[in-house]
Structure formats: structure tokens, C-alpha cells
Amino acid sequence: MAGAYDFVPAIAALPLLAFVVSLFFGQYLPRRGAEAGIVATAGSLVLSMWTALTVAGVTGSATTYNENLYTWVAGLADSAVTLRLGVLVDPLTALMLLIVSLISLLVHVFSLGYMNDEGETGLPRYYAGLGLFTASMLGFVFANNLLMAFMFFELVGLCSYLLIGFWFRDAGPPSAAKKAFLVTRFGDYFFLIGVVGVFATFGTGLFAPIEGAETLHSFPELAEEAIASGASEAGVQTFFGLGPEAWFTVLGLLVLGGVVGKSAQFPLHTWLPDAMEGPTPVSALIHAATMVAAGVYLVARMYGFYLLSPTALAIIALVGGFTALFAATMGVVKQELKQVLAYSTISQYGYMMLALGAGGYTAAVFHLTTHAVFKALLFLGAGSVIIAMHHEENMWTMGGLRERMPVTYYTFLSGSLALAGIVPFAGFWSKDEVLYEALIHGLGSEGSIGTLLLAGYAMGLLAVFFTAFYTFRMVFLTFHGKPRTDTARDPEPVRWNVKLPLAVLGIGAATVGFINMVPVKKVTGAEIDYLHKWLAHGGIELTTSEHYGELLHDVAHIEQAELGPLAPGAVSLLLALAGVGAAWTLYNVPEPEEHTDRLGGVKTLLMHNYYQDEYQVWLAQGVTVQLARAADKFDQGVVDGVVNGISSVSLFVGSRFRRIQSGVVVNYATLMTLSLVLLLLAFVVAGGVL
């Protein structure tokens, strides 16, 4: 009987079909291809739900699925690895499938309002891009090995490029698209080395072992064995004479390069704010909820591998914590709605990385889930505002939109409360758990790793204040006070296709946190940490959070400190409230002023994003391009110069040498005579007569 798992490939295939339909036939459809996308993503959502139910054990007995479906490159000889594509479905996959297909569906619907109703041209291209993106993102999610993950990871990057550059007639979007692709490509370079390295090391890139007549082992499993009993025992090949731990750390960090690029972590975060040049629904789908999550998801997917290397974990945590704080401070001074959200996205993904680095697997996935919902909501809300403001994004031209667009306002508020981490909205629960995990593991672990985790925690905690502040600065500037421009006084109304996704996500942002109320459980003892239970179960033992907990304890030696959840939770809540309060005081007034000038030099620094773009542009243009010019000079001058030199030398010699050919018989005769004399002399000498 065909079960849900047989249709998993169709989850990605449907949007792919939509891509083809939209691209080639979109211009003949009344909504220019949106129909295909909506139908396909709705189909994907239904299939994802079915899959999730099957994983939950409701519609089938097998709660996980892991099969190789297609041999991409067959290695015939002994030492040649075979590269395959396959499907892995476990609770994590099922959850992510749901998130991606849901948000994608909502974004498709929203696009009807944002793109179709605004009379954009080139819509088939737009919907084709969305379809291809959804397909590749879903393919990435259910990939069962690292190479397949990388392949879809890159495709996702392509879609990002195409969609950011959708308005290619302007100067900004193509440039932003180029930057986004290049910066993530730089990260993917390391990722690719990592993929190649993993295959070379383990001979496989499977995330989870495939049970069958012949069990195919997964690479985290082999790595675990190699550390326990030595590399050669496990049939693992390490390089440069490194021991298993050290080499696995290297591999983990290489893969992390791709993660840092895609999830916009410091120092490769610079592309994300620029990516806001793309259409807002694209920002919501790709640059907030899903694609940027790919990096974090990847770490979660191969978490069993990272847990073997405390060094890698500490670096992840530190990068995450630093990015969380770093990006949050930049969000404080931005004037454009989407820019604030972009930096907020970077910051929130920093939290997830912090959680992963600190051993809070469930917390990271939880925050990934809630963030996907509320950040998509905020972007769509921003999109709604942008429609209303006739594509004006500067918050200083807005104000007082609360009365004129209530649906947008209340849903946006719901998302903001979630982002700021105010109880009981979704963000509170997940962010609180992230910080809690970082704290207890930081306190519990010995040595430098504990210190690093605590440093990450401290930065994350500080970022809570800034998050709440910039979030509500944004809310107040946009919706409160008096309208500051004519457009704000008379905004364009939005239709159902905008409001419906907002409403769905608004409710979600308020409630999705209830799936994992760990503090409540700890206090009351009620078994309501559903997400914990969800991730802890599953037929593939090696990818459950229970197993990860053991690894954390046994291999990484990261321990938990005994600490109740209430006090840390209260601290972070207080900080968040303080941030909201500060924003209230400064900006919830009828005619708010720009207080950023008071920051003095810091403002310049923040407005310039800590000069991160500058140094990266300098690296690209000042160093690489100059190097290329020098190489070109060298090539034209020296390398080709030698070639042309040889040719001109022979031409010159020829032109001189032919003078001998004077045409005068006497000269020829002289030469012949002299040559004969010389030849005779040579014979005489060679013959030993002389």
C-alpha cells in the first residue's frame, strides 16, 4: 500500500511542476502563474500534513522513513564513493516540511495582493521563482545525505538570486542579488569542501543510517564510532594525520561555513539587509522564514556530528551569541521598515545558533519554528504597510497607521510581541528556552567551553533588550502617533489576499509557543512540552534529541547545571519589557523625534553597519579585483610577452638573416668557399690530424 512516505518526493515535485507551468504558460493564465503556485503549495501542505501525521503514528505504523531513491553518480571501483539522492523523514523533517509549505502557501496568496494587484509585469517569472524556491527548499529539507542537501542548498541560493533581482530594471536589485549570491557562495565554498571531505572521510554522507538487508551507516554514526574506538576500526579515513576529533572539528567547521553564509551569521551577514531589495513576499518567504533557516536546519540535521566536537559547538555558540547582539544593535538605528526586520532576522538566527552551540537542540528547533511564523508575519505585515504607503519604506514617513489598517496593525503587533519576547507570545517561550539552555550548559560545563557558552548567553541576553527596543520603535513609528505624510493619512486599502495570510500568521504568532512551554512544565509538572516529545521520539534513534542529549553528555562533556527556569526567564522578560518601555518613552508620542543623533559617533558606526560592507567590498574590489588586474597585466606583459617576444625575435632574426640572401652570386660563392674551408678544418681537427 502506498503510504505517505511514497509521496514525500511529490512534496517537492509539485512546486517544481508549478515552476515549469508558471514559466512557460504563466502568461496565458489569468493570475499569471499564481494559480499553479497556490495549488502546488497547497498540495505540498496537505502532503506534509499527511507525512507529519504518519510520523506521529496516526496514519501509519512506520514513524520514520529513510531510503535512497536515485543513484546520481555511481562509483564503480572500490575506492570510489557512490553519490545518491534519497529521502529522510523523521520528526524534524516533518516539522520543517510543514513550516515551509505553510509559509510558502501563505506567501503565494499574499503575492496576489502584493504583486498582481499592484500591476507588476513579469509575474510568470516571479511565480516560477517562488515555485522553484519552494521545490528546492523542500528538497533540501527531506534530503537524506549531505551532498543532496548541498545541491538543493545551492538551488535555493539561485532562487534567492533570481527573486532578489526580480526588478532587474533598477540598479539596486541586480547588485543586491549579486552580493547575496556571492557572499553565500563564499560560505558555500567551505561547505562544499566539507561535503567532499565528509564523503572522503566516511564514504557516505547519510544523515541517518538506512536499515535494510545491508545497513548503510550514517556519517555521524561512523564518526561516533571512530571517536569511541579509533578511526581505522570504524573504517574512517582522516587526513593530515589528524586524530578523529580534530579532523571532525575541521569538517564541522567547514560545513559551518555554508551555514554562516546562508543563515546570515557574522561575518557573512552583509548580504541579507541588501536582499531586502527584492519583493517583500520574497523577503518573508526566503529571507526570513525558510531559506535563511536552511543553515540552522542543516546544523540540526547533522547535529549528531557536531556534538562530537566541543570546539565546533563552542564556536557555533559564540558566533550565534555575537551575531544576535551585533545585529540587534544595528537594527536600532535603521529607518526603513524592512531593514529593521532584516537585522532582526540576522539576530534571531544568532539565537538559534547559540542554542545549537549550547546543546539546546530542541530549543533551536523551537525558535526556528516560532521565528518562521512571526518573522514571516512581520514581513508580510510590512508588505501590507508598503502597499498602503505606495512602496515607501521609510518609517519616518509613516505614523498613525493603527486606525487606518487595523488588521495589519493587530497582526503586526502580535508578531512584534512575539519577536520582542513578551509572555505569552511565541517568541517568549522559544527565546527563553534558548537562553535557558545556554545558561545551564554554560554554568554546568567545565573549562573554556563553559566560559564561551556563558559569553554567548550574556550577549544573547543583552540582545533581548535591543530586540524589544527596535521592535517597538518600529511599531510605534509605523502605527502610532500622528501621520507624518499625506500617504500615511490616506493609505491604500489592502484586500483579503493580504489580510488572510496576516490573520493566519497573527494567530500563529500568538499561539505557536504553546507547543513547548517548558517553564510551565517544570513548575506545574504538566506534560505539555510537546515539541520535546516530538523530537525525542522516532524510529531512527540516532537522530532523536534523546540521543543528542547522551552525546552532549558523553562525548562533548557539556553538563547541565541545576537551575530552575523561572529566574532566568524572569530576567529576560524584564529586559524585554525594559526595551519595550524605552521604546514607549522615546517613540510612542504623537510627534516622535530622531533620537539617534544623541548616540553621536556610535550612530555613524551603526548606520554604517560597523563598516562590515566596506571591508567586504574592499576585499572584493580593493584586493581581488586589483589582484586580477595585476594578473592581467602580468599575463599580457610577461606570459604573452614572452610568446610575442619569441615570435618577434624569430621575425627579427629572419629579417636580418635573409640579408645573406643578397642575390649576388659572388657572395654566395664566397660563403660556400668559406664554409668549405671551415668544414675541411673541422674534419682535420676532428680527424685528429692537427
Added chain:
Amino acid sequence: MTSRPRFATDVNYANGTAALALFGVLAWTFVNADFLPPLGFGEGEVTRSIGFAMFDMLELIPDGHGETEGFLVAFIVIAVVLDAALDGAVMLARREGEDESLVTALADGGRRLTTRERDGLDDSGPAADSGPDPAADSWEGED
């Protein structure tokens, strides 16, 4: 228009040293070379034997004149070549596109005739030592 022998003035003595050098080397080599006494031809008339050899009458050659092969074919071939060379010389000497008679070529030494000369208007006849005709095309080699 008298003409008499004169010493050459355009002699290139520098090139001549090459010939002297060649002679030096050759002479030095020959003088220093070791040769046995020549065998010579013994009895009998050499010239006569040569005649026999040329017409393949080898059995008539005395034994003392060594082994000799017949040269009849070579003789004939050379005769033909000589004839051909004569014909070729005449052909080269003949002026293109003009009076094809052999006499002209031999009479005027191949010199380009002026129009008057060719038309027989020049009573003085062809002068052997007359300079180049000013009416003739200049063929000075370019250099």
C-alpha cells in the same frame, strides 16, 4: 670607338682571400697526406684503351690497364645532353616575340635593337661596342 684590354678595376680582393684560404687548407692537407707510389699503366697505349672502353670493347683492353667498365651508354647520353645544351643555349639567346631567325641572335650578340636598327634604317650597322641604347627599358636591378 676603339676597344682594348684593360686591367679590371672592380676586383674584390677581400673575397679572394677566401680562395687563398681554401688553397692553404687544401695544399696543406695534400702535402701532408701519405700516398703509396702510383700503380701506373704498365705496357700498352692508354689512349687506345680509352677508346675501347668508350665503345664497350672491353676484351680488347690489355690486362695491364686495370678493370674498366663500358661507357657506351654514358657516351650516348652525353652526346644527347650536349645537343640539348646547344639547343638550350640557342633558345636562351633568342629574343622572345621577335624575329625567330637564328642569325639575328648570333649577329647582334643578343643586344636589344633600337627601332631603327630593327627596321634596317641604321646604315652604320650594328656596332659591337655601342653602349646601351637609351631608348631601351632600364633593367637596373633594384637594391
Added chain:
Amino acid sequence: MPIAGPIEALLAVTVVGAVTVFLTPDEYAAKLATGISLVPVAVSLWMYSVFEAGGNALTGGDLAFESTLAWISLGQYELAYHVGLDGVSLPLLLLTTVLTTLALVSSWTPIGERESQFYGLMLLMEASLIGVFAALDFLLWLVFWEFVLIPMYFLIGVWGGPRRKYAAIKFFVYTNVATLVMFIGFAALIFGLGDSISSFDLPEIAQALRTGGNLETFVGIEPPVLRLAAFTLMFAGFAVKVPVFPLHTWLPDAHVEAPTPVSVMLAGVLLKMGTYALLRFNFTMLGETAKANAGIIVAFGVLSVIYGALLALAQRDLKRIVAYSSISSMGYVILGLVAFTPHGFGGATFQMLSHGLISGLMFMAVGVIYNETHTRMVGDISGIADRMPWAVGVFVAAAFGYMGLPFMSGFAAEYIVFQGAFASQVIPAAPLVTAVTMFGIVVVAGYLLWAMQRTLFGEYSLETDYDVTRAPVQDVVPLVVLLVLVIALGSAPGLVYGMIQDAVNPLLYGGVLPW
């Protein structure tokens, strides 16, 4: 053995076709030549479908479509007409026939004078290329190998751009000198082998060399030195064709001056001759020497990749960009070959095929833009995506193919090469070297994205006085066909990778190896 197999049919059709086209009036030449060139495509596809051969042609594997005919006796050597295909040469043969047809179609628009001669020469070039990939006797191979230059010389020198004479002569002399150098190396081997070979049959020579002991001292050169010298000379000779840094400078000049279809053939197939020959001669016959000097060889590969990519970054001419990036891409082939792993050899061969398709695609895409705008300079054009959306769409797809986008053949090939090279036991510090080489994929993205941003996107403007409209169908069709092929090969490398693996694995495992 029958002497009228499909290879002979291919040669006959192309040569006779070439002569016919020469004699045809200009106005029919294009269509006629394209029609004729479909025959080799059909024949080679049929050959692909019935292909049944195992092993490498030079190590005693089974050959497909083999035929032999005694030709000349030269002292002890019996020279023969000997052709046949294995898993390495068949894909390249397919590449030749398919790319020729597409190049012919893409010449319809840009070629407007002396058409019958142009198309005739193109067919003649196809014939000699087929010969290069099929020949198994050294002299026969050399004849084809050299003959390729002649049509190419005229194609560049007659139909090329303003500096066509310079480019054509440079191309001809440079590659010809390279052949001489290579020939000296190979001749030294033949003399060194002395009586142990009785013909110039490549399989026989390869077997003799691979068994190791047959090489004798030749003019006072000891066998190991002879091997090294021959290897060096042959490598240098083939490296010009590939081209490998620093022997590459003829390539950009030739590409810039050559008309689009000729560039397509030059980058798509002619460069593959070099790597094909490297695989056949240096890495098959003198594998031991290659292994011993892997460090130096791989340095050339890595330098080509990085240096070529950097040079591409500094160019303004779109064709020059693609030309330099070809140098970069061919560096991956060197890396794969010298790795001496199954995926290394396989990936290198696959990269030949893949780069043939993708670079052909890129050059055609540039050509389509040039046909409309009459300029190729980045900075003279911008925003033409507005005017020719489909052509630009294909251009973007091609560029991403070049950058190694998954599910396109470039990624498959490069990934396989990297996978093969990373675990190499031969290359010193293989993982590090591989990682350095891989940086090429970042730089390639850099210059292609930059060029696309400047030319395709932004506000429409054009420095030349031409009205840009949608590209004609005949220009876009070859692009689409190539794109489909690239995607098909990227999604299912197994279409050819199986036979490639079959053919390259004996180089590592089969046969008698002295190491």
C-alpha cells in the same frame, strides 16, 4: 574485420558532405551543411545506444566499432588504419557531432559571406575531430590531430574579427610547435621501445610501456630519464592545446577574433583534444611518471584554475571572460587526471564533456547578444534583459551552469573531480590542494555575476547604433538544446558516467601495473 563500420560512415559523410558544401552556392550552403551534419548526430546517437564495450581502449579492453586496415610498412613498423571507441572516446565523439550541428545552426545569423566555404570547413573540421577521437594508430591519430588546425586556421583567419590574421597565425604556429614538441617526446619513446613494438598502434605501445621493462637506453638516455623527458615533452605539447598556464595565451586571442560558431567549436571540442590526449598518452602510457611528478603537474592545474579565473575577472570583453574561464575550467581536468582515483579520472573525462557543452552554450549566448548589439564589451551594454528576455534567460542559466549550479553538468563534473582529488594518494597534501582549487568556484561566480549585472540588468542602454529586438529563433534553439543537455547530464550523470568509469578504471586497477 569489416572496414565499413559506423566510424567510417561518420568520416565519409562529413568529408563528402564538406566537399559537397564547398561546391554548393552560398544561399543553400547553411541549410545543406546543417542537414548533412544531422547524419553524424544520428549515427553517433545510434552508436551510443548500441554501445557495448568494456575497459580502456589502450589497456586491452573491448572496443566498439573497431576496424583495422594495413596501411604503410615502415621498416619494422606496420602502420595501420585502426579506429575504435571506448567509454572515453564515445562521449567526446557525441560531443563533437552534437556541438557541430548546433554550431552550424548558430552560424546562420552571423555568417554572411563565403558561406559555402565556411560550412564546408566546419564539416571538414568535424571529420578530423571525429578522427582524433576514434584513431588508435599513432600516425593516423597524428594526421587527424594536425589536420584539425587547417580548417580552424581558415575559419579564424577569414571570418574572424579585426585582428584575425594575428590570432590565426598565433593559434596555428603555437599549437603546431606544441605538436612538434609532443612528437619529439613520443618519437623518443618509440625509439626507446626498440624491437618490443612492431607498429605505431597505440594500444600496443601503451601495453609495452605499462609493463615497464621494455624501454631501452636510447642515445645514451637511461629509461627513467627517457620516460621523464618524453612525459615532459608530451605534457608540454598537449598543455598548449588544453591550455594550461603558462601556455594559454593563444586562446583568448583566438576566441576574441573567431566568429561565434568557431569559438564554440574551439572551446567546446578543440580544447578537449588536449586533455583527451593527456589522458591517452601521458596518464595512460606513462602513469608511473605522472604519479612521481604529481606535485608539479597538479601545481599547473591549480595555477590554471585560479589564474584563469583571476584573469577572467579583469576582462571587459564577454568573450574574453569566457575564454579565460575556459582555462580555469580545464584546470579542473588536470586536477582530476593527476589524482589517480576512479572519480578523478572519471570526473576529469566528464568535465571534458560538460565543459564542452557549457562553454559552447556560453559562447553561443554571448554570440546571440553580439548578433543583436554588435558589441561584447561590458559597459557598452546594459539592461538587455528587457529586450531579449528568452535569450537572456538562457544566458543566465548558462552562467549558473558555468558557476557549478547543482543539477547542471558543470556541478556534477566538478564535484566528481573534487571528490576524486580530495582522497588522492598521489597528490601531495591532496585535501589542501583540492580546497585551494575549489576556490575557483567562488571567483567564477564573481566575474560572471558581475558581467551579468552590468550587461543584462539595469536600465536599458546601448553604445552601438543597433536596434535590439528579440533574438531570432534559430539563435535561441541551439542554446535551448544545449541547456537541456546540460541539465540532463547534471541530473543524470549516469547517462555517460558508467561507460566513462568502465573505461578509466582499468588505468588504475586493470592491466599490468608496474607500481
Added chain:
Amino acid sequence: MAIVTQYYLVLSAAVFCIGVYGILTRSNALMFLMSVELLLNAANINLVAFSFYYGNLTGQVFTLFTMALAAAEVAVGIGIILVLYRNFEDIDVTKAATMRW
């Protein structure tokens, strides 16, 4: 007592070198022709000398042939000189230099 072979050879070399000297130093085509005759006769001396040395008639026969061929050569040479004169209005061989590169 026969004359030793060396003397013939030195004589031949002398005649030859005189011929060469003539060719090298003079530019008149007729002088050339005469010098060439000297060269040929130098060879003839050698032929005769070695014929005597080996006691073999062939050398002497060949000398006759050489003389015959020399006549042929003179015939052709004179023809060439005539053409030269007609084309260059001179028989100075250094002037006839149009066929170089």
C-alpha cells in the same frame, strides 16, 4: 720514377683555387664562365691523377666526358649570359639580384 700523387693534387688545388679566386673577385659573367672552366679542369687533373694512381682507366674516360659536359655547360652558360645581358643591359652578375627574397 713517376711523379708523386701529392704534386698532382697540389696542382689541381691550385687550379681550382685560381678558378674560385676568379669567381670570387670578378663580377663579369664571362670571367665567371672561364673560372668555372678552371674548376672543371682542376677536377679533371684529379681524375687523371687518381686514374694513374689506381691503374684504372675509368678516371681518364670520365675526364673526356667532363670535357664534353664542360662544352655543354659553356653553351648553356653563354646563353644565360646573353639573356642576362638582354635583361640587365650588363653582364655584371652582382647587378642581377632581383630574385632574392
